[in-house]
Amino acid sequence: MEREATVFVVDDDEAARVMLQFLFGSVGLRSEGFASAEEFLQQYEPDQPGCLMLDVRMPGMSGLELQKRLACRGSRLPVIVLTGHGDVPMAVRAVRAGAFDFLEKPTNDQVLLDRVQQAIALDRTQRLEQVARDGIIKRLASLTGKEREVLDRVVAGKANREIAAELGVSVKAIEARRANVMSKMEAQSVAGLVRMAIIASEPEDDTPAN
Amino acid sequence: MSEPRGNRSGERNHAAPSGLTRVPPARRLEREGDLQHDPAIFKQLVMASEFAFGWANLEGKVVYLNPAACALLDIASPEDAVGRDLGSFYADDELQELNGRVLPTVLSEGKWTGELPLRSTQGRTIPAIQNIFLVRGQDEGERYIVNVITDITDRQQAEEALRRSEAEKSLILNSTSEVIIYRDSEYTVRWANAAAGASVGKRPEELVGRKCYEIWRERQTPCDQCPLVDVTEGHSVEDELVTSDGRTWLIHGTPVRGENDETLGFIKVMTDITERKQSEQRLHLLSSAVEQSNEGIAVADLKGHLLFVNRAFAAMHGYEPEEVLGRHLSVFHTPEQMQAVDEAKRAAQETGELRGEFWHARRDGSVFVGLMQKSLLRDEAGTPIGIISTLQDVTQQRRDEEQSRQREAELAQSSSLSMMGEMASGIVHEVTQPLSAIANGAHACLRLLSDDGQGADPKQFADKLRLMAEQAERAGQIVHRLRRFVADREPKWSDFDVCAALREAATLIAAQAREDDVEVRLELPDSLPLVRGDLIQIEQVILNLARNSLEAMGDDGDGERRLTFRASAREGKVVEVAVEDTGPGLTPDAAQRAFEPFFSTKRRGMGIGLSISRSIVEAHHGRLWFAPDVERGATFRFTLESAR
Numbered sequence: 037m038e039r040e041a042t043v044f045v046v047d048d049d050e051a052a053r054v055m056l057q058f059l060f061g062s063v064g065l066r067s068e069g070f071a072s073a074e075e076f077l078q079q080y081e082p083d084q085p086g087c088l089m090l091d092v093r094m095p096g097m098s099g100l101e102l103q104k105r106l107a108c109r110g111s112r113l114p115v116i117v118l119t120g121h122g123d124v125p126m127a128v129r130a131v132r133a134g135a136f137d138f139l140e141k142p143t144n145d146q147v148l149l150d151r152v153q154q155a156i157a158l159d160r161t162q163r164l165e166q167v168a169r170d171g172i173i174k175r176l177a178s179l180t181g182k183e184r185e186v187l188d189r190v191v192a193g194k195a196n197r198e199i200a201a202e203l204g205v206s207v208k209a210i211e212a213r214r215a216n217v218m219s220k221m222e223a224q225s226v227a228g229l230v231r232m233a234i235i236a237s238e239p240e241d242d243t244p245a246n
Numbered sequence: 247m248s249e250p251r252g253n254r255s256g257e258r259n260h261a262a263p264s265g266l267t268r269v270p271p272a273r274r275l276e277r278e279g280d281l282q283h284d285p286a287i288f289k290q291l292v293m294a295s296e297f298a299f300g301w302a303n304l305e306g307k308v309v310y311l312n313p314a315a316c317a318l319l320d321i322a323s324p325e326d327a328v329g330r331d332l333g334s335f336y337a338d339d340e341l342q343e344l345n346g347r348v349l350p351t352v353l354s355e356g357k358w359t360g361e362l363p364l365r366s367t368q369g370r371t372i373p374a375i376q377n378i379f380l381v382r383g384q385d386e387g388e389r390y391i392v393n394v395i396t397d398i399t400d401r402q403q404a405e406e407a408l409r410r411s412e413a414e415k416s417l418i419l420n421s422t423s424e425v426i427i428y429r430d431s432e433y434t435v436r437w438a439n440a441a442a443g444a445s446v447g448k449r450p451e452e453l454v455g456r457k458c459y460e461i462w463r464e465r466q467t468p469c470d471q472c473p474l475v476d477v478t479e480g481h482s483v484e485d486e487l488v489t490s491d492g493r494t495w496l497i498h499g500t501p502v503r504g505e506n507d508e509t510l511g512f513i514k515v516m517t518d519i520t521e522r523k524q525s526e527q528r529l530h531l532l533s534s535a536v537e538q539s540n541e542g543i544a545v546a547d548l549k550g551h552l553l554f555v556n557r558a559f560a561a562m563h564g565y566e567p568e569e570v571l572g573r574h575l576s577v578f579h580t581p582e583q584m585q586a587v588d589e590a591k592r593a594a595q596e597t598g599e600l601r602g603e604f605w606h607a608r609r610d611g612s613v614f615v616g617l618m619q620k621s622l623l624r625d626e627a628g629t630p631i632g633i634i635s636t637l638q639d640v641t642q643q644r645r646d647e648e649q650s651r652q653r654e655a656e657l658a659q660s661s662s663l664s665m666m667g668e669m670a671s672g673i674v675h676e677v678t679q680p681l682s683a684i685a686n687g688a689h690a691c692l693r694l695l696s697d698d699g700q701g702a703d704p705k706q707f708a709d710k711l712r713l714m715a716e717q718a719e720r721a722g723q724i725v726h727r728l729r730r731f732v733a734d735r736e737p738k739w740s741d742f743d744v745c746a747a748l749r750e751a752a753t754l755i756a757a758q759a760r761e762d763d764v765e766v767r768l769e770l771p772d773s774l775p776l777v778r779g780d781l782i783q784i785e786q787v788i789l790n791l792a793r794n795s796l797e798a799m800g801d802d803g804d805g806e807r808r809l810t811f812r813a814s815a816r817e818g819k820v821v822e823v824a825v826e827d828t829g830p831g832l833t834p835d836a837a838q839r840a841f842e843p844f845f846s847t848k849r850r851g852m853g854i855g856l857s858i859s860r861s862i863v864e865a866h867h868g869r870l871w872f873a874p875d876v877e878r879g880a881t882f883r884f885t886l887e888s889a890r
Contacts, residue, residue: 048760049679051717055686058710062690098763142682145689 041156042086043067046076046102047118049091052141056089063149073097073105082111085163087136087155092119092126103133112162114155118143165235172232175221183220186213190226191233298395301381306332309390318397320366332391337365352378352391364395373402420450425495425516428502433457433468436511445518458514462489486519493520542616542637545623548630550575562616562639564609575635580607591620598622598630603640614641676724676757680717687714741776741889744784744821748811751788755796759809762796764827767810774813775888777821779866784886787859787870791825791882794855798829798880819888820868828879837872859884 043060045067047053053069060067066086070076074097076088088106090099097105103115114136119126127138136155139148179187189199196214200207223229292299292310298318300311311319311327319335321327333341340362351358357379364372377394419426420440428437435442435453443450446461459465459472487495498515536543542559546552552571560567563578570577576584583605594600600620605613617640623632687710694707745768752766759766777784788811795809805828812824832840841856856870863870863884870884 049683051683051713051720052679052686054713055683055690055710055717059686059690059693062693092761141678142685145686145693148686 039083039085040066041159042084043089043152043156044070044076044080044086044113045089046070046073046099047089047091048072052091059145059148060152065149065152073099073102077102077105080106080111080113082109082113084113085156085159087114087116087152087159089116089118089152092117092130100129100133103130103135107134112159112166114158116151116155169235169238172221172236176232176236178220179217183213183217186210187217187221187229187233190214190217191230298397299393300327301390301392302332304389304391308332315395318366318372318395319364320368320370334367335364337363337371340365348376348378349391352380356380361398373398423518425514425518427453427458427514427516428511429458429514430511431509433459435461442516445516462487462516464490487516493518494523495519542635542639544575544635544637546575546633546635548632550633553632559635559637562608562614562637563606575633578606579604580613583607583613587618594620606637614639615644616640677721680721680724683717684714684721687711687717738782739778739780741778742781742784743774744777744813744823744886745770745774747781747785748788748813748823751785751792752811754785754789755792755809758793758796762800762807764796764799764807764809766792767808769810769812771814774815774821775819777866777886778889779886783862784866787862787884788823788825790855790859794882795825795827795829795880798831799827815888816885820885821888822883822885824873824881824883826879826881831878831880832872832874837874840872841870856882 043057043065045053045056045060047056047069048071050071053071057067057069068079070079073090077097088102090102092099099115099117106113106115115130115134117127117130117135117138118141119138130138136158137151139151176184176187185203186199189202194202196207196210200210203210217223218229221229221232223232292312295312296314298312298315300308300315302308308327308330311321311324313324316322316324316327319327321330333344336344343362348358348360348362357377359377360375362374362376364374364376366372375396375398377396379392381390381392382388383390416439422439423441424439425442425445426439427435427442429435435456435458438450438453440450442453446453453461457468459468463469484496484498487497489495496517496519498517500513500515502510502513504510537556539556540558542562543554543556544552544559545554551574555567555570557567560570563570579587587604590600590602590604598621601618603615603617606616607613617638619636621634622630623634625631691707691710748768748770752768756766792809792811799807799809808828810824810826812826814822814824816822841860860870863886867887868885870882873881873883
């Protein structure tokens with residue numbers, strides 16, 4: 037059962053925070069408010085889906101620092117940064133650090149809500165992909181060493197005869213192993229197998245290093 | 247010679263003059279040959295002779311002295327002389343000489359001639375040459391000492407005079423510092439005075455016989471441009487010569503001519519003018535410097551009449567130097583301007599020194615500001631003899647200063663605008679927060695209402711609307727505060743609590759401090775005397791200091807980040823405010839130059855914030871300074887006078 041997405045609002049200004057949550061509530065979005073980055077980090081569990089709405093100016097831990105900490109914990113929670121006035125260098129830094137978007141206050145409510153929905157959708161996609169990848173990796177781990185040899189060569193586009201010659205076994209034996217790979221990997225086609233191999237080879241954390 | 251025989255000689259003497267013509271020559275000569283021994287003639291000869299002589303016997307007693315000798319020795323008549331002792335005519339030393347040497351010589355050799363002074367009966371010393379010899383009387387037996395005396399008093403006096411005048415001349419010639427030589431036409435020195443010898447470190451005699459060019463120029467041949475060549479041609483000449491030791495001489499040559507106007511040689515007088523030359527050069531240099539100086543220089547007598555003006559002084563006033571000589575200094579001022587000068591003069595009478603800026607008038611009536619310095623010119627005894635004035639036209643300088651003052655004012659204006667701009671960016675955030683909250687709240691309400699009030703709890707609406715109203719008020723207050731800064735305002739003096747200004751500044755800086763992650767701390771006493779001044783200006787000073795601190799801490803990521811405002815009462819009715827930060831502090835160079843206009847360590851700073859802040863504080867009779875003695879960060883302090 038998929039958990040309900042939550043908008044995590046981090047802003048030291050209580051009025052701003054309350055009103056943002058009021059706005060999210062008015063469209064039926066679940067939200068949680070935090071007065072500081074530290075408070076949020078204490079309570080947040082990475083498996084909680086949604087997005088993070090962050091005021092760029094905060095005492096204590098800065099928005100940028102918070103983004104970094106989240107990444108370290110393996111969270112890919114999308115971050116929307118809010119600022120009081122257009123500060124280009126700040127925006128660049130935030131986006132480089134992996135922010136989903138950067139919005140200037142006061143924000144048009146529709147734009148704000150749209151971006152929040154998109155961020156939540158992204159989070160959901162990322163989480164689904166994560167689940168899929170976790171499955172692929174689990175299935176890959178179930179292959180024997182010989183099956184893995186065959187998989188690598190199939191993915192590289194080699195014909196059974198070629199693989200048999202390379203590995204010094206009969207074509208028949210290769211065909212048998214190949215059938216095992218397809219069934220263990222739950223692949224319908226070679227193309228599907230290739231896609232799974234690509235997904236599995238992607239680095240788990242795609243947050244660019246800053 | 248024997249005793250005179252008056253009669254015989256008298257007769258012959260009588261006959262002779264008349265007989266000279268009448269007696270036939272041969273006969274006469276024969277007769278006259280006989281007369282060679284005529285005692286009468288001898289007697290007359292002895293009596294009339296102007297030569298002094300006499301004779302004495304070998305006992306030294308006078309036998310006879312002729313009248314001339316008697317006169318010489320102050321004896322009344324020959325009779326009085328008879329029997330006197332020869333020794334009585336000599337002083338002791340001469341007597342000794344006479345008895346010891348002269349008489350023995352006469353006795354042994356028959357005669358003696360020499361200079362031996364006599365002494366008259368009156369005690370006079372008579373310089374004399376004496377010719378003493380022995381004679382025999384008639385019977386060939388008796389011997390007498392004859393003495394022929396030549397009085398040389400006159401000659402000796404003449405000689406003495408001559409010697410004295412020679413000595414005098416050489417004394418004169420040797421006393422003078424001028425080198426004087428006499429040389430012949432072949433350049434050979436014939437005579438040199440002491441100075442001539444001294445000029446080359448020798449005795450004068452050593453120069454004689456040497457060539458002049460050898461002596462002074464160390465040459466083997468005559469000098470190419472011998473100044474005495476013209477002299478050779480017969481004129482006196484004067485020239486300058488530098489000798490091999492580097493000294494400069496003034497040479498005066500005069501020809502010496504013989505009776506037939508032939509040139510015998512030259513007198514060369516050389517004066518060492520090395521020092522005079524040097525001082526002339528110094529004077530020349532000095533006078534060129536004065537003449538060419540861009541600064542006006544004038545010398546006037548004590549009444550103010552111009553004795554000298556250099557070109558610059560005259561030109562500043564539109565004159566040629568010669569046009570103003572003799573005129574009064576007041577020619578350079580209008581009567582009104584002169585009044586100011588006179589007043590200043592009276593004020594400076596005691597010291598005699600006057601320095602100040604005065605208006606001057608040019609010839610064409612235009613005016614300029616001159617920086618004038620007057621001082622008394624004194625003679626060697628220290629008595630004032632005139633006034634030296636130096637003058638600089640500072641009109642342009644004053645104009646430039648005025649321009650730079652205006653420029654500074656403009657910059658101050660633009661700086662305060664830029665201060666406001668920077669502050670505004672902080673305030674924008676402050677205003678945006680509530681506005682954004684209001685907007686979000688209003689949109690939420692609208693969405694809830696558009697859903698026909700579905701899920702809209704009236705209480706929830708009321709809470710949110712109250713919060714929104716509060717936020718609107720908050721925004722209003724911020725805007726109000728901003729307006730106080732933006733308004734083009736006249737300084738408004740009042741008595742205020744500096745703590746209030748610090749709190750206000752802390753509020754204004756809060757947004758930026760939060761962004762920069764800096765903690766703002768207020769450490770204020772419970773009560774503090776009110777200070778007098780312009781609250782807004784003082785707030786600007788505090789904000790400026792605070793902003794500097796925030797920017798200083800901006801790049802310093804580690805450690806504490808804190809901005810502290812302090813205020814305390816100090817002695818002498820003064821309140822001191824301190825703005826401290828925990829930034830990197832100031833380098834010694836930056837600390838020294840911090841208050842210089844246009845000095846900045848910031849990349850984008852104009853460098854006039856501190857300079858303006860200091861001006862503001864000083865306009866409040868306070869002081870603003872950098873306190874270097876803190877462990878960490880930078881601390882700026884300023885004082886304000888407390889109100890009565």
